[in-house]
Amino acid sequence: MTKLLPKIKIHPVFWLVIAAGTLTGHLWGTVMAFVIVLIHELGHALTARLFGWNVLEIELLPFGGVAKIDERETHPFYQECLVLIAGPLQNVWLPLLSYALLNFPFWGMNEHNLFFMQNNALLLFNLLPIWPLDGGRLTHVLMEMVYPYKLAYRRALCFSAIALGLFGVISLLLYPFSINSWIIFSFILVAIYKEWRVIPLRFIRFLLALSSGKQRFVRLKKLSVPGEMLLTEVFAMYYKNADHRLRIIGEPKSELDGIGLVRDYFKGDCEAATIRECL
Numbered sequence: 593m594t595k596l597l598p599k600i601k602i603h604p605v606f607w608l609v610i611a612a613g614t615l616t617g618h619l620w621g622t623v624m625a626f627v628i629v630l631i632h633e634l635g636h637a638l639t640a641r642l643f644g645w646n647v648l649e650i651e652l653l654p655f656g657g658v659a660k661i662d663e664r665e666t667h668p669f670y671q672e673c674l675v676l677i678a679g680p681l682q683n684v685w686l687p688l689l690s691y692a693l694l695n696f697p698f699w700g701m702n703e704h705n706l707f708f709m710q711n712n713a714l715l716l717f718n719l720l721p722i723w724p725l726d727g728g729r730l731t732h733v734l735m736e737m738v739y740p741y742k743l744a745y746r747r748a749l750c751f752s753a754i755a756l757g758l759f760g761v762i763s764l765l766l767y768p769f770s771i772n773s774w775i776i777f778s779f780i781l782v783a784i785y786k787e788w789r790v791i792p793l794r795f796i797r798f799l800l801a802l803s804s805g806k807q808r809f810v811r812l813k814k815l816s817v818p819g820e821m822l823l824t825e826v827f828a829m830y831y832k833n834a835d836h837r838l839r840i841i842g843e844p845k846s847e848l849d850g851i852g853l854v855r856d857y858f859k860g861d862c863e864a865a866t867i868r869e870c871l
């Protein structure tokens with residue numbers, strides 16, 4: 593059981609929400625939110641474990657949570673999508689549980705309505721295409737399928753920032769005095785900024801994973817690059833879960849193994865600055 597269930601950590605903001613709920617007499621509602629978020633996160637974590645991923649811990653946030661995955665690993669796109677969808681899927685069956693609980697004396701229509709509202713709010717909010725919500729992560733995976741790794745990361749975060757801006761404007765118009773909205777808005781804004789800052793580190797990890805030889809590539813990308821292009825610029829054109837073949841423009845016989853090049857680069861075997869010098 594301990595192997596199946598990862599460690600569960602509660603984010604300080606969630607403690608704040610729990611404390612606020614207790615002080616304002618909304619303890620029941622806070623407990624419900626806690627259970628809904630926990631089951632949602634277990635959906636992610638257990639699906640990830642099912643695929644053999646190394647889930648380090650689950651962090652619970654007031655509007656969802658994060659299943660923290662070993663970042664040295666890379667996974668097929670279909671697994672990433674299924675793990676992401678497995679969270680919101682729990683919020684699809686949870687209302688049925690609430691209906692069933694109506695047969696018990698401690699669960700009346702008030703509890704049911706509150707549960708229903710909280711569950712649906714979490715479900716809809718979590719599907720917004722904003723990082724680090726599930727919708728935002730899903731957008732990121734879809735972008736990784738289409739764009740090179742680094743570009744996909746940047747586009748997903750830019751898209752998230754724009755979507756968050758829209759969310760902020762709508763919140764301002766509809767609920768200008770909702771403290772909860774502004775706590776969540778600030779939290780997400782900080783999360784996007786922090787993620788943007790670590791893109792270079794994530795990119796190095798991505799290259800290391802590509803060159804580790806442990807991956808089974810699902811696609812082959814053929815890239816044509818100018819000979820004077822810097823190696824680091826060439827690597828920035830690499831895609832996730834892909835093997836790469838490089839060809840220098842104007843030199844028809846110049847085919848290079850893209851992954852081998854990364855390996856040589858990290859080993860220090862390739863001192864060259866530009867791609868032509870590697871021929």
Ligand SMILES: [Zn+2]
Pocket residue numbers: 632633636656657679680718726
């Ligand atoms: Zn989720």
